[in-house]
Amino acid sequence: MNLFGSRLFGQTIMAAAVGAALMFSTSASHAQSRPFAGLDGAWSGAGTVSLSDGSTERIRCRADYKVDGTGQGLKQNLRCASDSYKFDLTSDVTSQGDHVSGNWSETTRNVFGSLQGTAGGGRIDVFVEAVGFSANLTLRTSGNKQTVQISSKGDIRGVTITMVKT
Numbered sequence: 001m002n003l004f005g006s007r008l009f010g011q012t013i014m015a016a017a018v019g020a021a022l023m024f025s026t027s028a029s030h031a032q033s034r035p036f037a038g039l040d041g042a043w044s045g046a047g048t049v050s051l052s053d054g055s056t057e058r059i060r061c062r063a064d065y066k067v068d069g070t071g072q073g074l075k076q077n078l079r080c081a082s083d084s085y086k087f088d089l090t091s092d093v094t095s096q097g098d099h100v101s102g103n104w105s106e107t108t109r110n111v112f113g114s115l116q117g118t119a120g121g122g123r124i125d126v127f128v129e130a131v132g133f134s135a136n137l138t139l140r141t142s143g144n145k146q147t148v149q150i151s152s153k154g155d156i157r158g159v160t161i162t163m164v165k166t
Contacts (some may be wrong), residue, residue, distance in 0.1 A: 040067050045146075045163030049082065052157050057082045072096070080161075095119065100126065146151060 035059040043063045048056045067073065078089045087109070092101035098118050105112035113130030117137070124139035128150075135152040150159040 019066065036076060040065055042166045044166050045161055047148075047161030048160065050158040050160075057084070059085075059159070059161065061163060086165045091115075100124065104128075 046060050050056050061086050063078040064157045066075045072095045074093045076091045089106050091104035100119050101116040113127050115128045117126030126137040127134045135150050137150050147162045149159045
Protein backbone atom coordinates (compact mmCIF):
# COMPACT_ATOMS: atom_id res chain seq x y z
CA MET A 1 0.00 0.00 0.00
CA ASN A 2 1.35 3.47 -0.89
CA LEU A 3 0.99 5.33 2.40
CA PHE A 4 1.39 8.79 0.86
CA GLY A 5 -1.46 8.14 -1.55
CA SER A 6 -3.75 6.73 1.11
CA ARG A 7 -6.94 8.38 2.32
CA LEU A 8 -5.67 8.40 5.95
CA PHE A 9 -2.55 10.31 4.95
CA GLY A 10 -4.68 12.80 3.04
CA GLN A 11 -7.02 13.32 5.98
CA THR A 12 -4.12 13.81 8.40
CA ILE A 13 -2.49 16.34 6.10
CA MET A 14 -5.83 18.11 5.70
CA ALA A 15 -6.12 18.29 9.48
CA ALA A 16 -2.70 19.91 9.51
CA ALA A 17 -3.84 22.38 6.90
CA VAL A 18 -6.88 23.27 8.93
CA GLY A 19 -4.54 23.78 11.84
CA ALA A 20 -2.37 26.03 9.74
CA ALA A 21 -5.41 28.16 9.00
CA LEU A 22 -6.38 28.28 12.67
CA MET A 23 -2.94 29.01 14.01
CA PHE A 24 -3.22 32.61 12.89
CA SER A 25 -6.14 33.16 15.24
CA THR A 26 -3.97 33.21 18.34
CA SER A 27 -2.39 36.61 17.90
CA ALA A 28 -1.92 37.88 21.47
CA SER A 29 -3.19 41.37 20.73
CA HIS A 30 -6.42 40.14 19.14
CA ALA A 31 -7.10 36.83 20.94
CA GLN A 32 -10.27 37.94 22.73
CA SER A 33 -12.24 40.37 20.56
CA ARG A 34 -10.99 39.96 16.98
CA PRO A 35 -8.87 36.82 16.75
CA PHE A 36 -8.36 36.99 12.95
CA ALA A 37 -7.77 40.76 12.63
CA GLY A 38 -4.68 41.65 10.58
CA LEU A 39 -4.23 38.20 9.09
CA ASP A 40 -5.33 38.91 5.51
CA GLY A 41 -2.78 38.00 2.90
CA ALA A 42 -0.38 35.39 1.66
CA TRP A 43 1.58 33.07 3.97
CA SER A 44 4.06 30.27 3.38
CA GLY A 45 6.04 27.75 5.35
CA ALA A 46 7.19 24.19 5.79
CA GLY A 47 7.06 21.30 8.20
CA THR A 48 7.25 17.56 8.62
CA VAL A 49 4.96 14.54 8.65
CA SER A 50 5.91 11.76 11.14
CA LEU A 51 4.92 8.16 10.46
CA SER A 52 4.39 5.28 12.89
CA ASP A 53 7.59 3.60 11.64
CA GLY A 54 9.62 6.63 12.78
CA SER A 55 10.26 8.07 9.33
CA THR A 56 9.44 11.67 8.35
CA GLU A 57 8.78 13.61 5.15
CA ARG A 58 8.98 17.36 4.61
CA ILE A 59 5.89 19.32 3.51
CA ARG A 60 5.68 22.83 1.98
CA CYS A 61 2.60 25.08 2.18
CA ARG A 62 1.22 28.32 0.69
CA ALA A 63 -1.93 29.96 1.99
CA ASP A 64 -4.22 32.90 1.27
CA TYR A 65 -6.37 34.22 4.15
CA LYS A 66 -9.41 36.50 3.94
CA VAL A 67 -10.71 37.99 7.21
CA ASP A 68 -14.28 39.34 7.34
CA GLY A 69 -15.09 42.90 8.46
CA THR A 70 -15.75 41.84 12.07
CA GLY A 71 -12.34 40.15 12.43
CA GLN A 72 -14.11 37.04 13.75
CA GLY A 73 -14.47 35.10 10.49
CA LEU A 74 -11.71 33.60 8.36
CA LYS A 75 -11.83 32.02 4.90
CA GLN A 76 -8.73 30.18 3.89
CA ASN A 77 -7.28 28.52 0.78
CA LEU A 78 -4.25 26.33 1.37
CA ARG A 79 -2.07 24.27 -0.96
CA CYS A 80 0.54 21.92 0.43
CA ALA A 81 2.92 19.40 -1.09
CA SER A 82 5.52 16.91 0.00
CA ASP A 83 7.79 14.98 -2.34
CA SER A 84 4.99 12.47 -2.93
CA TYR A 85 1.75 14.24 -2.04
CA LYS A 86 -0.34 17.36 -2.88
CA PHE A 87 -3.67 18.75 -1.67
CA ASP A 88 -5.92 21.82 -2.02
CA LEU A 89 -7.87 22.76 1.10
CA THR A 90 -10.46 25.42 1.91
CA SER A 91 -11.89 26.27 5.30
CA ASP A 92 -14.38 28.66 6.86
CA VAL A 93 -13.71 29.36 10.56
CA THR A 94 -15.48 31.62 13.08
CA SER A 95 -14.76 32.71 16.63
CA GLN A 96 -17.21 33.51 19.43
CA GLY A 97 -15.35 34.50 22.58
CA ASP A 98 -12.78 31.82 23.27
CA HIS A 99 -14.62 29.20 21.14
CA VAL A 100 -13.61 28.51 17.50
CA SER A 101 -15.54 26.34 15.07
CA GLY A 102 -15.90 25.76 11.37
CA ASN A 103 -15.89 23.48 8.36
CA TRP A 104 -13.22 22.39 5.91
CA SER A 105 -13.01 20.54 2.60
CA GLU A 106 -10.31 19.10 0.39
CA THR A 107 -11.47 19.52 -3.20
CA THR A 108 -9.31 16.99 -5.05
CA ARG A 109 -10.49 14.08 -2.87
CA ASN A 110 -13.99 15.34 -2.01
CA VAL A 111 -13.34 15.02 1.76
CA PHE A 112 -14.93 17.39 4.28
CA GLY A 113 -15.32 17.75 8.01
CA SER A 114 -15.74 20.01 10.99
CA LEU A 115 -13.57 21.49 13.71
CA GLN A 116 -14.14 22.95 17.16
CA GLY A 117 -12.08 24.05 20.13
CA THR A 118 -10.84 26.92 22.26
CA ALA A 119 -8.45 29.83 21.76
CA GLY A 120 -6.64 32.13 24.15
CA GLY A 121 -3.27 33.22 25.46
CA GLY A 122 -1.38 32.49 22.24
CA ARG A 123 -2.66 28.92 22.08
CA ILE A 124 -5.46 27.04 20.35
CA ASP A 125 -6.62 23.49 21.08
CA VAL A 126 -8.88 22.03 18.39
CA PHE A 127 -10.51 18.70 17.60
CA VAL A 128 -10.78 18.05 13.83
CA GLU A 129 -12.96 15.31 12.40
CA ALA A 130 -14.30 13.77 9.21
CA VAL A 131 -15.95 10.42 8.50
CA GLY A 132 -13.55 7.77 9.82
CA PHE A 133 -10.92 10.26 10.98
CA SER A 134 -10.14 12.53 13.95
CA ALA A 135 -7.12 14.46 15.20
CA ASN A 136 -6.09 16.78 18.00
CA LEU A 137 -4.33 20.04 17.15
CA THR A 138 -2.28 22.31 19.39
CA LEU A 139 -1.41 25.71 17.96
CA ARG A 140 1.05 28.25 19.36
CA THR A 141 2.06 31.79 18.45
CA SER A 142 5.34 33.46 19.39
CA GLY A 143 6.08 36.79 17.70
CA ASN A 144 5.80 36.35 13.93
CA LYS A 145 6.22 32.56 14.11
CA GLN A 146 3.16 30.30 14.02
CA THR A 147 3.39 26.56 14.72
CA VAL A 148 0.76 23.82 14.56
CA GLN A 149 1.20 20.30 15.92
CA ILE A 150 -1.20 17.50 14.99
CA SER A 151 -1.50 14.12 16.67
CA SER A 152 -3.59 11.20 15.47
CA LYS A 153 -3.64 7.43 15.74
CA GLY A 154 -2.70 5.12 12.91
CA ASP A 155 0.09 5.25 10.36
CA ILE A 156 0.38 9.04 10.49
CA ARG A 157 1.33 9.97 14.05
CA GLY A 158 2.04 13.67 13.77
CA VAL A 159 2.40 16.75 11.63
CA THR A 160 4.25 20.00 12.41
CA ILE A 161 4.00 23.10 10.19
CA THR A 162 5.44 26.61 10.70
CA MET A 163 4.31 29.51 8.49
CA VAL A 164 5.16 33.22 8.15
CA LYS A 165 3.58 36.08 6.19
CA THR A 166 5.17 36.58 2.77
